[in-house]
Amino acid sequence: GIQVEQSPPDLILQEGANSTLRCNFSDSVNNLQWFHQNPWGQLINLFYITSGTKQNGRLSATTVATEHYSLLYISSSQTTDSGVYFCAGIMDSNYQLIWGAGTKLIIKP
Amino acid sequence: KAGVTQTPRYLIKTRGQQVTLSCSPISGHRSVSWYQQTPGQGLQFLFEYFSETQRNKGNFPGRFSGRQFSNSRSEMNVSTLELGDSALYLCASSLMDSYNEQFFGPGTRLTVL
Numbered sequence: 001g002i003q004v005e006q007s008p009p010d011l012i013l014q015e016g017a018n019s020t021l022r023c024n025f026s027d028s029v030n031n032l033q034w035f036h037q038n039p040w041g042q043l044i045n046l047f048y049i050t051s052g053t054k055q056n057g058r059l060s061a062t063t064v065a066t067e068h069y070s071l072l073y074i075s076s077s078q079t080t081d082s083g084v085y086f087c088a089g090i091m092d093s094n095y096q097l098i099w100g101a102g103t104k105l106i107i108k109p
Numbered sequence: 110k111a112g113v114t115q116t117p118r119y120l121i122k123t124r125g126q127q128v129t130l131s132c133s134p135i136s137g138h139r140s141v142s143w144y145q146q147t148p149g150q151g152l153q154f155l156f157e158y159f160s161e162t163q164r165n166k167g168n169f170p171g172r173f174s175g176r177q178f179s180n181s182r183s184e185m186n187v188s189t190l191e192l193g194d195s196a197l198y199l200c201a202s203s204l205m206d207s208y209n210e211q212f213f214g215p216g217t218r219l220t221v222l
Binding site: 035041042048096097099 | 142144215216
């Protein structure tokens with residue numbers, strides 16, 4: 001089955017820094033989503049992106065479907081950006097999201 | 110527009126008991142998916158329902174079951190609880206199927222003692 005790898009697994013930054021999180025897929029996926037899980041477990045939708053680039057404030061995401069990867073950019077990090085970031089994509093043959101293991105981001109004041 | 114709601118938010122059970130978790134999707138959404146999240150295994154797909162029919166099922170034992178009602182609300186049931194069933198159970202809703210953007214509820218945190 002399709003494998004999803006996220007890197008780095010952990011990232012510690014100072015407030016104000018920029019970061020790039022990566023998501024690699026072993027095969028083609030559809031409808032890739034990026035989520036932020038807060039300390040209470042709530043998964044917050046960040047981006048729903050099949051290909052190309054989308055931007056939302058300080059965050060942007062780029063998916064290169066032909067090369068099976070997606071990037072999440074966070075600029076001018078704030079302490080509230082701390083948490084775990086997940087990417088997930090849909091397999092063609094099943095109605096299920098395949099998840100990466102997540103990137104744990106800690107932003108220090 | 111109200112988001113996905115899950116009840117209860119927290120639950121403590123003992124081994125051998127059974128539990129029922131509830132999920133109300135976003136109004137107008139017809140697909141409901143369930144996921145289990147544990148520290149060791151990450152997020153794993155349990156099953157997906159659409160129009161009261163289970164369309165897909167993950168690799169979980171038969172003790173895990175679910176159903177969907179005509180109003181799209183969904184329940185999942187775990188029978189004969191084991192310690193390893195302790196997890197955060199997340200429900201997601203989407204418009205028609207999992208290919209649409211999925212939106213998650215706050216989860217039910219189940220602890221099995």
